[in-house]
Amino acid sequence: MELCYRPSANLTMEFNRIRIEYEHCSPNGIEISDSDYCVLITKFVPVNLAAFITTVTAQAQASLLLRCQQQGLRTGVEDEERSEEMSLSPENMMTLLTC
Secondary structure, three states: OOOOOOOOOOHHHHHHHHHHHHHHHHHHOOOOOHHHHHHHHHHHOOHHHHHHHHHHHHHHHHHHHHHHHHOOOOOOOOOHHHHHHOOOOHHHHHHHHHO
């Protein structure tokens, strides 16, 4: 899925374009993981917004790791469930970027 942000376009409308393309992939046998979808969003938006969402994601991951350590829980990144918990969902990313 090759999409490019159109400068000066409404970001909410641009995200609707991404959603439509994403929804067309599954019926056509193309599976896109949430992780890949997030990467697509990060690469799609202008550089300043990509930097912002990357920072927010890193802060969320760091916060979760600290909470796990304080509670004595396992924090290994190899744990796939924990890794998913530490990531923003694609929809949450788009919401944060359009606030």
